[in-house]
Amino acid sequence: MPGINLHGMWAIYRTEMQRAFRTVWQSIATPVITTALYFVVFGAAIGSHMQQMGGVDYGAFIVPGLMMLTILTQSISNASIAIYFPKFTGTISEILSAPLSAFEAVIAYVGAAATKSVIIGLIILLTATFFVKIEILHPVWMVAFLLITSIAFSLFGFIIGIWAKSFEQLAIIPSLVVTPLTFLGGAFYSIEMLSQPWRTISLFNPVVYLISGFRWSFHGVGDVSVAASLAFMAGFIALCLAVLWCMFRTGYRLKS
Amino acid sequence: MSTEPTTPILSVAGVEKRYASGLTALAGVDLEVRRGEIFALLGPNGAGKTTLISIICGTVTMTAGTIRVDGHDIVKDYRRTRSAIGLVPQEIAVDIFATVWNTVRFSRGLFGCAPNPAYIESLLRDLSLWDKRDSKITELSGGMKRRVMIAKALSHEPTLLFLDEPTAGVDVNLRRDMWAVVRRLRERGVTIVLTTHYLEEAEEMADRVGVIDKGRILLVEDTADLMDKMGKRRVTLALQTPMTAIPPELAGWPLELLSDGQRLRYSFDTHAEGTGIAALLKRLGELGIDFTDLDTERSSLEDIFISLVERA
Structure with a gap:
């Protein structure tokens, strides 16, 4: 009897990916169209009246923020639905009765959700190259930030999916917390542009650290230091894992 | 390890389940199921049948007690015990957008087995699902969905199979097919634990019967012994002329008058x-x-069950 149920993890991962491919055109068309719209509005209409930001053209400047905006919301919604839907339909009992540890289930579900986010992030990047010239100064760090953010927010989404008791609750955190924080977190501007006290207040917005770090990997400049961004990510992942550990230990909203 | 043939395939000791609401679903259950038998668990709704099965399968946590499957503790050794168990739940719960083939293959992988398309094919053929292998679950009838649930439960070749109310709301064809599958599984050495409301079926299918009510096992007995011990026969006569009382000449007979004296x-x-x-x-x-009609009947497991529950 092997110590790890690799077949089980693969079964979940594969099924989750198949679920995405069932709606493949929707999965691809949505980010492509959204990105194109943002470029038309922010890049062409507004950007033409804007000066360079941090030594970068405005169009190129918003690319990392735009990617983050979609990655955060997609990670959360993919992972939360992946676990909420089985809870809703009752198929969760099969997962709970399987010879699979909670940790293995998390890796499989979160891995699949994060994979989808990374793919969507890359599609947005590709779409952006049709509108602006993009240079990536630190490609390895860019990929690392992309992966870490996708994993961190898929974990967060997984927690929301376990916590949620209704489809309304499922939508509340992404739409009322994450999207506003992303817009206010410098997705389309540098917080340097803000006057006090808003600049200091912004530093309490966790998304600032994500976007800043990601933008640094593209353009070499960010609102906060890369170390601060990485420390925030590590802390956020640790917090999510701790919450999940408590949830599984107590069977919270999964087992009676 | 303690897996010699004498070890019961399932041993439940002192299992209690109290829900946070204060409801006691199981009040100290002790039960042993023998390797290779068909065991029927009978009880009214709310008796604790599904709770007990859910605990053994790992979807509900117990408040107290120990359960061993093939000698292995279901909590400490959950990987080993759960790989050995298949469950056909009462409710049909399956990803309705998946195809039959994919969902059965998913279950096999989930339970830690390497892919085996040949086995899944034979499984789907046995359950008359082969023609529907590429259909989405949402396109299937209720009976077909139930067949899919059985295929999923058998996908990882379990040695202990639980059927929770398998024939509730199931048509005659499916019921016949299902029992055929159950018999074949038993020949292969699979132990089967079922709960059912169709008591004639438990009587016909099960080697042993356990009666559960209010979270307690009232009795466990060989089906045949139970029928012998508790089985009664009755003859009912429809009288031509109703009686007001049993004539004194018949006082020595265990008779009773029914339907305002029209039946004896x-x-x-x-x-x-x-x-x-x-x-x-x-x-x-x-x-x-004089009498106009005569009817004889044998008491069913249901009668036995009711008399047991009333006595408890």
Whole structure:
């Protein structure tokens, strides 16, 4: 009897990916169209009246923020639905009765959700190259930030999916917390542009650290230091894992 | 390890389940299921049947007690015990957008087995699902969905199979097919634990019967022994002329009057020496009591069950 149920993890991962491919055109068309719209509005209409930001053209400047905006919301919604839907339909009992540890289930579900986010992030990047010239100064760090953010927010989404008791609750955190924080977190501007006290207040917005770090990997400049961004990510992942550990230990909203 | 043939495939000891709401679903259950048998768990709704099965399968946590499957603790050794268990749940719960083939393959992988398309094919053929292998679950009828649930439960070749109310709301064809599958599984050495409301089926299918009510096991017995011990036969006579009381000449017979004196019922043990029917009919003739119809019946497991529950 092997110590790890690799077949089980693969079964979940594969099924989750198949679920995405069932709606493949929707999965691809949505980010492509959204990105194109943002470029038309922010890049062409507004950007033409804007000066360079941090030594970068405005169009190129918003690319990392735009990617983050979609990655955060997609990670959360993919992972939360992946676990909420089985809870809703009752198929969760099969997962709970399987010879699979909670940790293995998390890796499989979160891995699949994060994979989808990374793919969507890359599609947005590709779409952006049709509108602006993009240079990536630190490609390895860019990929690392992309992966870490996708994993961190898929974990967060997984927690929301376990916590949620209704489809309304499922939508509340992404739409009322994450999207506003992303817009206010410098997705389309540098917080340097803000006057006090808003600049200091912004530093309490966790998304600032994500976007800043990601933008640094593209353009070499960010609102906060890369170390601060990485420390925030590590802390956020640790917090999510701790919450999940408590949830599984107590069977919270999964087992009676 | 303690896996010699004498070890029960399932051993439940002192299992209690109290929900946070204060409801006690199981109040100390002890039960042993023998390797290779078909065991029927009978009880009214809310008796704790599904709770017990859910605990053994790992979807509900127990408050107290220990459960061993094939000698392995279900909590400490959950990987080993859960790989050995298949469950056909009462409710149909399956990803309705998946195809039959994909969902069965998913279950096999989930339970830690390497892919085996040949096995899944034979499974789907046995359950008359082969033609539907590429259909989405949402396109299937209720009976077909239930077949899919059985295929999923058997996908990882379990040695202990739980069928929770398998025939509730199921048509005759499916019921027949299902029992055929169950018999074949038993021949292969699979132990089967089922709960059912179709008591004749438990009587016909099960080697042993356990009766559960209010979270306690009332009795566990060989089905045949139970029928012998508790089985009664009855003869009911429809009288031509209603009676107000049983005539004193018949006082020695265990008789009762039913339906305002229009029916006379005679009950006797299945194994009594000489049933006395002939003597009774002769005596009735001598007394000039005519009857228009005669009906004999054997008490079913249901009657036995009701009398047990009433006694407890």
